[in-house]
Amino acid sequence: MNKTAIAFLLGTLFSLYVSYPLVTGSLLLLCLVTFIYYRKIWILGFIVGLLWCAFQAQFAIENKLATDAPAKVSHIQGLIASIPETFPDHISFEFLPDAPDLPSKIKLSWYFPPEHYPKAGERWQLTVKLKPPFGMMNPGGFDYEKWLFSQDIGATGYIKKAADNQRLAKSTYWQINDWRFQLQQQIQSLIPAASQLPLILGLAIGQRDDISPSQWQILRQTGTSHLMAISGLHIGLAAGLGFYLISWLWRYSPFNTFHIPAHRIGAVAGLVVAIFYACLAGLSIPTQRALIMVSLAMLALFLKRQVYPSHILSLACIMVLLLNPFALLSAGFWLSFAAVAIILMCFTQRFPAIRLAWLKIHFVMALGLIPLLVFFFTDVSVISPIANLIAIPLVSILVVPLIILAMIVLPISSSLAAILLYAADFLLDILWHILSFLSDVPFASWNTPIYPWPLLFMLILAILLILLPRGYPGKYLALVFLMPLLFYKTERPDSGDFYLSVLDVGQGLASVIETKHHTLIFDTGPQFSDSFNTGEAVVIPFLRYRAINQIDTLLISHGDNDHIGGLHGVINNTEVNQIMSSQTIRDVDTLLCSAGQHWQWDGVEFAVLQPFPEQSGSENERSCVLRIQGKNQSALLPGDIEKQSEQKLVQQYGDELKSDILLVPHHGSRTSSSMPFVHAVSPRYAIFSVGFRNRYGFPVKDIVQRYKVVGSEILRTDWNGAILFRNGDAPVLWRQHEEHLWTSKATE
Incomplete structure (x- = not known):
């Protein structure tokens, strides 16, 4: 069974x-x-996994809205398939349209929704504008297209204001998401003053939308994120609670005269409670795995059959992948199965029994999951064993049972349910003070670079050797495998050379310039909302990918949101020595850039060409213009300058503007890229930093043609994702470089 499960997983x-x-x-x-x-049989398992996943993948690809599908307004009817997520300016939910020519599931946003919010399970008629599933593509960044693919979402869009947007039918009683929504509303009304209400909602119904970014940061730094939602551990606890409680009651019940053993009644009750709790979580991947394992364990108890734990885990793996082969794309799948596998490897068939097993299990789990945490998050919580040693017993033994009991008694007595929930809130508040203290420890987390595959494989081997029983031959080799990781450094440019990375931030601009020992950021991209900006979502993950912990200079070309919006997302998450801009930035110590400023880093020349003293015009016209000259390539970064500034630059510098790489001014707008400027620069590569199907229609075709006339190769962040220049070599186009079957191919 174990070999077959591994082969099935590898085939998938x-x-x-x-x-x-x-x-x-x-x-x-x-x-x-x-x-x-x-x-x-294991060979057959590999074949079945390969074919089953290929079939499902082909169906999912055909279900996607085509990338070249024209944008149009559609009138659709269908079912709201998820609890709407609430944001300051909009709500978002999954929708199952009735139209056969549309994907089976779409994700919609509704800006300024009606007073009576739509609810899960309701049928609505909506006027929508849809677009293909498309996301930013950057090194180290979140792959939004992969996430949409794994969720079987074939299109995204927003709801337009229209008179015929209306509810057609209320939710039916069998809708699980409607039950979850009703429970959410009841919990919020029962304990409105609870300080840890977002955490209670996460543990009660798996709804984590209200957990703030600062709370998530504390949970990540302490390695306790898994406890703040309905996890596999909690499903097992729910089953155990149902099993022991009903078994005990059955022994003192008059019904036991039916000669049904208590363990059989308990097994059925444990399974029912586990199913109930898993449904509250929306049947996420960890809960699917746990529910399958609990079902098999309860079946074995019911039939009095001995079953090997590893066989239960293997069968659960096969069943989860049969239900959804794309579960492999989720970090939750790997973490949940790996955690159970580590426990089975380290704590079964050990005689005599391990002393202080509860303490050791935390250490072993923290150690064993390091390779997966490095691979998925490049962030390992050093204090995770200590934090989990406190949090797991408190949450699992006290908080979760209180919440489950509150859910069970809620239909009978709302006042008793409120008492139980407030008790859970009190315990969580104590826990939160402890976690906050631990997260402030200087060494709370370890940020790692993204290791190459050979080094990651060596890390896995080292951890496996460490986890082997004492006295096992070859354990000392773990030190040998760890040595290369200790001395690994991300490749940097040679002296006199520089790397230029133009990041994909949608409609905006953010770029990173690296020399041998220094780093400069030119613009940080836009801020889309209070909770999302590209500085935090794109630039910081890229810096971690490149193992960059300090920025020498952060230069903001001008104050438009699409260039400065991610500034605070960067400075709040990494050390920045100096900030330059064409204008003073509120609450930020700013050095104003001006023509004539220049410096040299590691043999690379940096020169600010603009703004000139007393220069007039709009913010765009007074953008900081930076030119970089290395021994193998040169680059010109002009911000959003327009024709008037272009004319001044041509008059002042003439042929000195000529550069190999040009970040085309103002994203390819008609207000910029005048012919004298284009001819003066004559770039080998013309980079348009634009958003996919942006509302401005950038870049304008006439402007693109001007660069083609001078022989420039056209590159665009919407088509190519991040564009990486290295030592004068051909650029790496990240969308094409990291293309997978879920990656959309952008076209005009």
Whole structure:
């Protein structure tokens, strides 16, 4: 069973990440021949996993709105399939449209929604504008398209204001999400003054929308994020609570004269409670895994059959992937299954019993999950064993049972449910003070670079060797495998060279320039809302990807949101030595840039060409203009200057403007890129930093043509994602470089 599960998982993984039909077909043929000859069931498991995932992937791809589909307004009817997420200026929810020519599931945003919010399970008629699933593509950044693909969402869009937007039918009684929404409303009304209400909602119904970014940061730094939602551990606790409580009651019940053993009644009750609690969580991947394992364990108890724990885990893996092979794209899948596998490897068949097993299990879990945490998050909580040693017993033994009991008694007595919930709030408040204190410890978390695959594989081998029983031969090799990681450093440019990375921030601009020992950021992209800006969502993950912990200079070309919006997201998350801009920035110590400023880093020349003294005009016209000269390439970064400033630059510098790389001014607007300026720069690469299907229609076709006339190669962040220049070599186009079967191909 274990070999078959691993083979099934590998087949699914291969189908997702290898998109070459010839390679896949050749491997499939080889496996079929091998199976016919050897008749091994695990070979069949690999074949089934490969074919099943390929079939599901093809269906998901066909379900997506085509990238070249024209943007149009549609009138649709359908079902709200999730609890609406509430934001300051809009709500968002999943929608199942009735139209056969649309994807089966879409994600909609409703700005300035009606007074009576739509609810989960209701049927609505809506006027929407849809677009294909599309996201920013950057090194180290969140792959939004992969997430949409894993959730089977084939399009995104927003609801337009229209008179015919109306509810067609209320939710029916069998809608799970409606139950969850009703519970959310009841909990909020029962304990409105609870200080830890967002955490209670997360533990009660898996609704984590109200947990603030600062709270998430504390949970990540202490390694306790898994406890603040309905996890596999909690499903197991719910099943155990139902099993022992009903078994105990059955022994003293008059119904036990039916000669039904208490353990059988308890097994049925434990399974019912587990299903109830898993449904409250929306049947997420960790709860699916836990529910399958609990079901098998309760079935074994009911039938008095002995079942190996590893076989239960293997069968759960196969069943989860049969239900949803794209679960492999989620970090939750790997973390939840790996956690159970580590416990089974380290704490089963050990005789005599391990002393202080509860303490050791935290240490082993924290150690064993390090490779996955490094791979998915590049962030490892150093104090996780201590934090979990306190948090797991408190949350699992006290808080979760209180919340489950409150959910059970809520239909009977709301006052008793409120008492139980306030008790849970009191315990969580104590826990939160402890976690806040631990997160402030200087060494609370360890940020790692993104290691290459060989080093990551060596880390996995080292951890496995450390976890092996004492006296196992070869354990000392763990030190050998760890040594390369201790001395690993991200590749930096040679002296005299620089790296230029133009990041994909949608409609805006953010770029990072690296020399051998220094780093400069030119603009930080836009701020889309109070909770989302590209400085925090794009620039900071890129810096972590490059193992950059300090910024020498952060230069903001001008004060428009699409250039300065991510500023605070950057300075709040990394050390910045100096901030330059064309204008004073409120509450920020700013050095004003002006023509004539220049400096040298590691043999690379930096020169500010504009603004000139007493220069008039708009903020765009007075943008800081930076030119960089290395021994193998040069770059000109002009911000959003327009024709008047372009004319001054041509008059002042003439042929000195010529550069290999140009970040096209004002994103390709007609107000910029005058012919004299284009000819003076004559770039080899013309970079348009624009958003996919942006409302301005940038870049304008006439402007693109001007650069083609002078022989420039056209690159665009909406088509190519992040664009990375290294030592004068051909640029790396991140969307094409990291293309997978879920990656959309942008076209005009």
